[in-house]
Amino acid sequence: MTGLTVILLLVVLATAVATGARRWSLPAPSLLVIAGLLVGLMPWVPEVRLPPHVINVLVLPPLLFASAGEMSLRDLRTVWRPVTGLVFGLVVASAIAVGYVARAITPLTAATAFILGSVLASTDPVAVTALGRRLSLPPRVQAMVQAESLFNDATSLVLYKVAVATAVSGSAITVSGTVEQFLILAGGGAIIGAAVAGVVALIRRRTEDPILETVIALVTPYASYVIAEQSHSSGVTAVIVSGVVLGSTGHKLSNAPIRLQVHAFYDTVAFLLESVVFALIGLELPFLVHQLARDEHGWPLWVPVIAVTLLAIRLLWVFPLSALIHYRHGGGDSRLSWRVPAVLSWAGTRGVMPLAAALSIPLVTQTGAPLPHRALILTLTTGTIAVTLVFQGFTLAPIVRRSGLALEPEHTAREEARTRRHIARAALEELKQIGDLDQLADLGAAAEAAVKQARRHLEARIHQAEDAHYSDPDARPADAYREIRRTLIAIEAAELQRLYEANKISNATRRRIQRELDLEDASLRDRG
Secondary structure, eight states: OOHHHHHHHHHHHHHHHHHHHHHTTOOHHHHHHHHHHHHHHSTTSOOOOOOHHIIIIIIHHHHHHHHHHTOOHHHHHHSHHHHHIIIIIIHHHHHHHHHHHHHHHSSOOHHHHHHHHHHSSSOOHHHHHHHHTTOOOOHHHHHHHHHHHHHSHHHHHHHHHHHHHHHHHOOOOOHHHHHHHHIIIIIHHHHHHHHHHHHHHHHHHTOOOHHHHHHHHHHHHHHHHHHHHHTTSOHHHHHHHHHHHHHHHGGGTSOHHHHHHHHHHHHHHHHHHHHHHHHHHHHHHHHHHTTOOGGGTTHHHHHHHHHHHHHHHHHHHHHHHHHHHHHHTTOTTSOOOSHHHHHHHHTOOOOHHHHHHHHTSOSBOTTSOBOTTHHHHHHHHHHHHHHIIIIIHHHHHHHHHHHTOSOOHHHHHHHHHHHHHHHHHHHHHHHHHHTOGGGGGGGOTTHHHHHHHHHHHHHHHHHHHHTTOOOOOSSOOOHHHHHHHHHHHHHHHHHHHHHHHTTSSOHHHHHHHHHHHHHHHHHHHHHO
């Protein structure tokens, strides 16, 4: 059996496992890692080697772009203070803690132990987003978890490059050099990502070709990544910034059918890539173990120690940070809750990003000698990723339920029903203004009947929203009705965006109702 055959079979297996995980509400990344591990343990399965560029260039950009597109700029502005403390302080603290522990319990040298610490220092946006889809967290908590996982990569990438340079060349670490490298990587990546997003937005405003829009959506993350890497800045940061910017403005750049097609395409790509890459993490581990030297066989004991170290330093950082923010915002008279810091700590899983960084570790030093313990670093990284995805992945949902933070389905249904009722009333008010048939003369004799039909439709939607239900009208609209209804959908979409910008509804509610409006708009276009 060839490696290509294994990959194709893994695609089938990963798709089946991920589909079952969605059906039974189980954490797909955790199940996929276990499935990949079981496949890798089979004696007839050949070794599958992953070149670094496969993960870095082909897999990471679209997955990061999709994760960043789900991040709300409005929510990001409300959590930037705590996220800053996590992005900088916690990443550095995690790298140092893991480095010291690895140096104490493993054969790693100080330089290679610091490489391991920098690789595992940051949480993973792909894993966090995949696990977070199952949880109904409050918008602020969800924003903190997502924003931290998205923006801590620049910090860990700087630490990683410093650690690798130290191990390969033996050069000393300087604070000024580290800060300069961070500004080049993070700042340059952010500027390039914003520039790419601006160019893409200009192009998308001037085209209504569904195929071209889909191609642009696919090419954008790769363009951001490649341009940034060729400019010696952070490709990861560039992809994330372009994803956040375009994700927040996408509703203004294209019409409903194109948005639906692009979202469907990207959901498919993200589903396949996530499914395969998490399965590959499990598949890689058995083959990495075979490459270990005699003094490195203690890895089964070292992996859980490193995983516990990461979780412990996260708890020790997040709880004091939460207490500081609580008291600085006037919470001194109220009791500090354990719920948010506990969930935030437990959601810090590792995933694709650490694996990509570990695979990029050089094979040799500057003198041409093999880099010591490279196989052990890869094994410890992959093992720690697997442990966090399985252990924290399966226990995150129970902890969220135990904390009481999860939004009840009734809460979400009420917010959505309230929003639907509000935007329908806004459209109904506009319809009263359109009632002057002089404005509808170009629609012909059917205009008056179409206005009445549109009014009945809106009134029915208001009554249905009061019962927290929604369905499309059974009537088949005439041409005049279609024109009026599409005008009213645009009004409802504008009112929906206004409610979101006024912080009266969550980003999840906005996205769900916008999709419903897009579906209705696309249906009316098809009937025309």
